[in-house]
Amino acid sequence: MKNIVLFASGSGSNVENIVQYFQNNVNVTIACVLTNKRDAKVIDRCNRLKINCLYFNKNAFTKTDCVLKIIESHKPDLIVLAGFLWKIPSNLITNFPNKIVNIHPALLPKYGGKGMYGNNVHAAVKENNEPETGITIHFVNENYDEGAIIHQEKALLSPSDSIEEIASKVHKLEYEFFPKVIEKLLLEA
Numbered sequence: 001m002k003n004i005v006l007f008a009s010g011s012g013s014n015v016e017n018i019v020q021y022f023q024n025n026v027n028v029t030i031a032c033v034l035t036n037k038r039d040a041k042v043i044d045r046c047n048r049l050k051i052n053c054l055y056f057n058k059n060a061f062t063k064t065d066c067v068l069k070i071i072e073s074h075k076p077d078l079i080v081l082a083g084f085l086w087k088i089p090s091n092l093i094t095n096f097p098n099k100i101v102n103i104h105p106a107l108l109p110k111y112g113g114k115g116m117y118g119n120n121v122h123a124a125v126k127e128n129n130e131p132e133t134g135i136t137i138h139f140v141n142e143n144y145d146e147g148a149i150i151h152q153e154k155a156l157l158s159p160s161d162s163i164e165e166i167a168s169k170v171h172k173l174e175y176e177f178f179p180k181v182i183e184k185l186l187l188e189a
Contacts (some may be wrong), residue, residue, distance in 0.1 A: 003031045005076040007084035008084045010127035012042025014103065014174055019049050021179035024043045028186060031074035032162060036061065036086055060173050062089050071096070077189045081140065085117055088140050094112060100140040101185065105170045107152055108136040112145030122166040125157070132156050137181045151181045 002020075008015050015033055022028040032052040035042050038117075046053035060066040068091050071079065078116045081093075081102040088100060104112060116124070125133045134154040139147035155169040 002028045002077040002189065003074055004028065004182070005031050005071055005079045006033045006076050007079070007081045008033060008035050008040065008089060009037050009085045010040055010042065010083045012040065012045040012083070012126070013171070014178060015042050015051075016035065016045050016049065017079065017175045018179050018182065019051060020082060021183075025183075028183075030068075034067065034070070036084070042083075044097075058086075065091060066176040068092060068095060077186055078182060082178070087114075087144060090142060092145060093140065093142060098139055099189075101150065101182070102138055102140050102147070103174060104136045104138065104145050105133075105167075106136065107132070107134045107154065108138065108145055112136075116145070119167060120164055120168065122163045125166055126161065126163055130157060133163050133170060135146060135170060136175065137178060150165075150185070151177065153177050 006015050006018065019030050022030065030051055033042060033052060034054050034056060038055050043053050054070065059135050065107050076099065079100045080097055093100065106112065106125060111121045111124050132154045134152055136149055137151040138149045141147040153173045155173055157166060167174060
């Protein structure tokens with residue numbers, strides 16, 4: 001049995017997509033979802049999907065081993081950041097080397113770093129008239145969006161694409177490829 005712990009900060013659409021992808025796989029369990037926002041929509045999704053979801057605050061995450069202990073109790077084979085915006089503290093990176101995976105809504109190394117998430121990324125891509133964008137699935141290290149790249153997928157852009165249209169193209173790639181890459185990583189674990 002392979003265990004996944006998910007982190008999310010927002011609506012949880014990637015969480016739901018991952019849960020649905022693995023729902024009939026008897027060899028994979030979504031152990032829990034952890035969120036740093038008390039009012040995140042992912043909590044409602046988890047309730048509907050009957051997935052354990054826990055909220056934690058900044059102090060529990062960065063100043064104590066509280067979140068580390070919760071994760072350790074689930075013995076995860078993989079920790080997946082599915083729309084999680086905080087930088088991962090070193091105690092988690094040290095205890096779970098090459099087991100923390102993130103998805104970024106651009107083709108890294110372009111448009112990565114602090115503050116580069118969601119529409120901030122898509123607006124920068126549009127502003128620079130990029131001919132393409134995409135997703136990057138990568139391991140997490142001590143720096144924002146600088147971990148080893150696992151997988152990238154591209155989408156062609158038109159100069160007339162709005163920020164919303166760019167976001168839609170990226171979301172389609174996320175929903176199609178993120179669960180497949182997670183599954184591949186679990187098979188290799």
